[in-house]
Amino acid sequence: MTELISQTELICPTCRLALAAADRAFACESGHSYDLAREGYINLITGKAPSALQGDNAEMVRARRAFLGRGHYRPLAEAVAEAVTGMSMQVLADFGCGEGYYLDQLMNTPGLKGVRVYGTDISKPAIAAAAKAYPLTQWVVADTNRLIPLADGSVDAAIDVFAPRNAAEFGRVIRPGGRLVVAIPGPAHLADISERFGLIGIQNDKPAKISSQLNEFDLLDTKRVEDEILLDTSSLRDLLEMTPNARHLSEQARAEVERLSETRTHIEFDVLSFGRR
Numbered sequence: 001m002t003e004l005i006s007q008t009e010l011i012c013p014t015c016r017l018a019l020a021a022a023d024r025a026f027a028c029e030s031g032h033s034y035d036l037a038r039e040g041y042i043n044l045i046t047g048k049a050p051s052a053l054q055g056d057n058a059e060m061v062r063a064r065r066a067f068l069g070r071g072h073y074r075p076l077a078e079a080v081a082e083a084v085t086g087m088s089m090q091v092l093a094d095f096g097c098g099e100g101y102y103l104d105q106l107m108n109t110p111g112l113k114g115v116r117v118y119g120t121d122i123s124k125p126a127i128a129a130a131a132k133a134y135p136l137t138q139w140v141v142a143d144t145n146r147l148i149p150l151a152d153g154s155v156d157a158a159i160d161v162f163a164p165r166n167a168a169e170f171g172r173v174i175r176p177g178g179r180l181v182v183a184i185p186g187p188a189h190l191a192d193i194s195e196r197f198g199l200i201g202i203q204n205d206k207p208a209k210i211s212s213q214l215n216e217f218d219l220l221d222t223k224r225v226e227d228e229i230l231l232d233t234s235s236l237r238d239l240l241e242m243t244p245n246a247r248h249l250s251e252q253a254r255a256e257v258e259r260l261s262e263t264r265t266h267i268e269f270d271v272l273s274f275g276r277r
């Protein structure tokens with residue numbers, strides 16, 4: 001029997017009992033146990049494994065880390081941080097966290113010391129990269145569309161940045177009075193680059209539609225974040241490679257990327273703050 005060290009907000013994806021941290025594993029009282037991977041994350045997807053196309057692959061993760069690491073989307077990270085801070089919280093989560101940039105930025109904001117933090121994503125390469133870089137957060141492989149493996153009402157605040165949303169699961173895990181911050185691309189986000197390179201995969205959900213889907217939440221505030229950014233060749237290449245576009249780019253478009261030494265582009269995001277009723 002594994003020795004259980006401390007209780008967590010995590011739940012067992014098999015029987016839904018609480019998971020406690022054990023030595024290099026998490027386990028529930030029914031005896032289901034999930035080993036920590038070498039990098040320190042856990043995989044809580046059970047049953048049918050997700051298809052390789054469902055989450056970001058290793059190359060997309062590398063490109064996203066390189067792109068975000070250069071600070072191109074820092075204004076968005078700041079707006080997300082502003083939207084979740086200022087409330088008292090013990091548990092913070094990021095659903096579809098990718099390689100961890102936004103949670104890391106959040107953890108650098110004052111007042112969040114001692115908060116327990118969970119990042120979930122369906123992509124193993126993304127979660128592995130996050131765990132390697134930011135060991136203070138518990139990173140979890142999980143499918144937002146199936147089960148967010150956190151206990152009912154255990155989350156005080158959560159963020160979702162350009163990632164799938166599941167209204168029922170968000171409503172279940174976020175406590176009444178808790179906060180959900182959803183970031184989506186605005187209508188003119190990367191419009192110039194999109195047109196030039198025929199980009200695909202930028203969601204164009206409207207805030208009103210998201211609001212109506214999140215039926216256990218009230219929209220408290222919407223903030224538009226806009227900026228003009230300057231991309232060098234490698235940033236532009238990474239921007240195209242961090243989305244599913246890399247596979248669809250024409251030879252001509254690839255050649256154009258390499259030819260451009262600098263590109264100015266418009267970025268635009270909507271940050272929606274919801275309160276759980």
Ligand SMILES: C[S@@+](CC[C@H](N)C(=O)[O-])C[C@H]1O[C@@H](n2cnc3c(N)ncnc32)[C@H](O)[C@@H]1O
Pocket residue numbers: 054055056064095096097098099100101102120121122123126142143144145160161162163164
């Ligand atoms: C556009 S990326 C955004 C990543 C991160 N939030 C960021 O902005 O850097 C979308 C993320 O959603 C993840 N994802 C896709 N389907 C998912 C699902 N069903 N459950 C959880 N994550 C999913 C992808 O693996 C990817 O990391």
Ligand SMILES: [Zn+2]
Pocket residue numbers: 012013014015016017028029030031032
């Ligand atoms: Zn169990």
